[in-house]
Amino acid sequence: MFKICDTTDVPEREARSFETPDGDTIFITQRDGRFFAYQNLCPHLQVELEFLENQFLDRDQEYIECSTHGALFFVETGECFSGPCQGQSLEKVDIEVHSDGGIYLID
Numbered sequence: 001m002f003k004i005c006d007t008t009d010v011p012e013r014e015a016r017s018f019e020t021p022d023g024d025t026i027f028i029t030q031r032d033g034r035f036f037a038y039q040n041l042c043p044h045l046q047v048e049l050e051f052l053e054n055q056f057l058d059r060d061q062e063y064i065e066c067s068t069h070g071a072l073f074f075v076e077t078g079e080c081f082s083g084p085c086q087g088q089s090l091e092k093v094d095i096e097v098h099s100d101g102g103i104y105l106i107d
């Protein structure tokens, strides 16, 4: 199992991007003490979501936002509920938090 980072690397209501050993770019965000990870790829045009480093959330840090056309996604499910890809979803990445405080990729 590959350790991506520590839980302390991803503060509540913030997001951070990481590279996987397969070369994928993913991001992890924390909401109410739970961690959610997705591929950094917008389902609209298959481009990366952020213009600025680690800027994956909207201004209120409530939803995941694509910087290109402003699509909004629920943090917990990755589903787009507003924007050109409404009804589509971000690709979830399976992760697990271990007792050592690490966040691991599940293969």
Ligand code: FES
Pocket (backbone or CB within 6 Å): 042, 043, 044, 045, 046, 047, 066, 067, 068, 069, 070, 071, 083, 084, 085
């Ligand atoms: S590329 Fe993400 S909303 Fe268009």
